Every structure is written in structure tokens, then in C-alpha cells.
Amino acid sequence: AQSVTQPDIHITVSEGASLELRCNYSYGATPYLFWYVQSPGQGLQLLLKYFSGDTLVQGIKGFEAEFKRSQSSFNLRKPSVHWSDAAEYFCAVGESASGYSTLTFGKGTMLLVSP
């Protein structure tokens, strides 16, 4: 069965500093990987996704993520964090057999941005 681990429950970053959110997955085949962001009381917004090809994926709002098969990781990065980035971030892996429609989510990482 597939699983996703986000080892950091919450992270505090100063505004303007760089950010890296960790995500490790467990899946037997080629994974389909996603990062979503959720603001309080809101649904999820897709930041970026990886299906194949270039392992460095660019997303919206200046985010990027790098797929590293050898480390089973898909860490999310941003070079300079803005206060509006404070939210909860979820990493997810999709089942390739079902067309990556069924997602398994990590427990999320809450990002706090300090002035």
C-alpha cells in the first residue's frame, strides 16, 4: 500500500527566508506526486505535480519540488517565503494503476511565517 510521510508537523520560517518542506513516499511503482496547500477553513489548491520527465517541477506561487527516486522524496521548496504562504501543506501520492485519481495524503505540515 502506498503511504506518505511528512516528518515536520509545523515549521516556522522568517519572511524572506528560504523554505523546504519534506515529503517521503512509499509506493511500489512509479509514483505520481502532488503538493497541495490548504488555507484555514478552505479546500485544497494544487501547487504542483510530478508524473514523469524532469525531476524538478515548477509550480504556482514560486514553489518548486524535486523528485528523488533514490531517496523516495518529493520535497517542496521556495527561495523566499511571503507572509501569505502561511498555510498547511499536504504532499500526496497517486495510484498509477487507477490513473492517479485516488490520492493518499500525508498528515500535512503547517507553515508559520514570522515577520
Next chain:
Amino acid sequence: GAVVSQHPSWVICKSGTSVKIECRSLDFQATTMFWYRQFPKQSLMLMATSNEGSKATYEQGVEKDKFLINHASLTLSTLTVTSAHPEDSSFYICSARVAGPNTGELFFGEGSRLTVL
């Protein structure tokens, strides 16, 4: 991007009553919709997969008689929490997949917060 809308956003009900939550794809047709439940400070747990015109597929541990799902059209799926109890209080989120060849992306609704008194 495609828009998925849920209604209501917030609902408070008395224990024992039933509550219906709607999930609509506003600008695309969705053959498949998914219902998730999210507890405070927790991840999203898939409850069921809803396919237009057929019965929903429930995840293990989810009571299908408790959480009734209907996907009557390509743009609407409903989740009815029957005889709600306080332990059913949660944040329910739906997502939808575009009909046709798989696009590889799910679009999420804004969620519906249910509080059962």
C-alpha cells in the same frame, strides 16, 4: 483551472438529523468525484469514490448506510450524513476529476464544515 463548489460551507445540526452536502463541478463534467473527511489538524481521509450513474465505492471502515452518496449527474454529487451524531462533526471535502482521458489532476471543493450538537 476547473472549479468545484461545495454547499453549504458551514452547517450546524442537532443530533439525529440528516445533513446533505452538495459538490458541484461548475465548468466541467466529472465522471468521478471523491469525498474526503478531515479531522482537526489531521490529513484528508478518503471516504468514498462516487461514479456518475453507479453506486459509490466506500473505503474500508466507512459506513455506507451512514454516509449516503449520490452522483446523479456529471456535475453533481451529494453526501448525506444520516442520523448525525457529534462524532460525525468534521470537515468534508470533495474533489472531482475531469471526464474523458485522464488529466492527472483532481480539483477540490472549498470544503463543508459540519458541527453536530
